[in-house]
Amino acid sequence: MSRVLSIVTGANRGFGSSICQEFVKFSPNKEQHLDFILFARSADSLKNTKESIKTLSKVANVIEEYGVEMSDIPQVEKTFKDCLDKIEWNKYSKICLVNNHGTLYNLDKIDTFTDFQHIQKNNDINITSFVTISSLFLRKVKALPNFKDLEVTMVNITSLAAIKPFESWGLYCSSKAFREMFSNVIAEENKSSPNFKVLNYSPGPLDTDMQKEVRETCSSEETRQFYLELKKNNNLVAPGDSARALAKLVFTYEFTTGQHIDYYDIKEK
Template sequence: MPADIWSLRTFCIVTGGGKGLGYSIVVNLASRFASGSVIAIAGRTEANLLRTQEYVESHYPEISVQPLVVDLCLRDTYDDIFPTIFSLQSINAEDFQQVMLIHNAGTLGDITHTAIQQDDTRAVRRNLDLNIGSTMLLTAAFFKFFPDRTRFKTYVVNISSLCAIQPVKSFSMYCTGKAARDMFFRVMAEEEPDVRVLSYAPGPLLTSMTTHIIDHVGDKDTKQMFKDMKDNEQLLDCDTSMMKFVCLLEDDKFESGAHVDYYDVEKICDQ
């Protein structure tokens, strides 16, 4: 990616942008984006989104943040999302030189049961709808709204996981969702050579999700693995992971569609 990436007026949407890694993504991008850029943050909890908005706009007043309270897996259509954001911000697509779609939202699903015990039809379908279906549908809506690759530099980022390529006991839902998303974006990268596509695995993070895993995961080996990482301070701060993510965007050396793990990135950005 050219060195002037941060000089381009950018429209970016981040799903799950209200807390944890999503919050860190928004803040780190806002600190670098050009004046006049807009970041839309989608999530289910309005209070979290408003806290993200307040922090960014107080620290980086040249950046606008548009909260969007939405449950992505309950929508009948996704085509209204981008027109709604642009209407609320009183902006036009032509105002931007660069567009980014960052798929961060996702759920662990049921981590109390083994793979062959996943017999709750409603739970399985909701998990697949959020982790896979909504990702595909939001991506399609994004490209309907921004169809002209000659006008925009276009980037699509899938927040992935080591679980996309490595099985973890009790994580059948999560691993399946992450693996499917990686493959969806690999196919898209083949089909859309003008779009830069990245599946970034941020490493083991110190978030509320980790606490939930330790407290609720069914498999004792998986529980101990996460407990050991926490006790030995091997879990990463979200901002530490985001430093490498930013470098991936700046350097633009990744193969489009590739799965890149935090530990695969050699260069770390200066603070």
């Protein structure tokens, strides 16, 4: 029986870990094998995600796990190339890459920026590594002899911040905007392949450590208060709920390539 392969970056905690778990739970064919390749800053940090996957299903398995510093682009390139070369592609009928990794780094207003070297590092994590992984993956799968017989999805975990400016989120908003437009160009360049789709998925304001960082460090009082109120009123989104909605999109394949879909547009009532 053919298998499903999911490659997930930033898979060690929060939304990335939830994505893996909900992919296993949602799989419409409970007998079909689901293989995962996981990326995080440290391979050791993937232990909990790996154990969760194994607990949820006997036919779900983490076949590879990689620790890579996404700001080290030569390391990202080498590690991801090695990863792609090791995959037995002829096993799979459905392949999904989820680019979930990223960092907030600086939540100060733009006229206060001083540490420009760290801004470059931030951009390598949020932008250059994303470009590297996406390009290498695209080149590999399109060269497969059976490419036209595969169902391939590239998911960019985006944000409302990609299409709307937020005070003191200059770096985060701009990096998310870059990733979304880059993904849209990929969709445009491959629109003649109906078996290949790109999805920009905005998961909503998630109740994760990243959201906690926003509430504690954001220099914009207006933005900080907005998220404090969301937390206070229990209006943050549970990672599992949003990941479940993403899993449904990926497995049903019912979206238009290049589409920006927000959790609030599709969440179950």
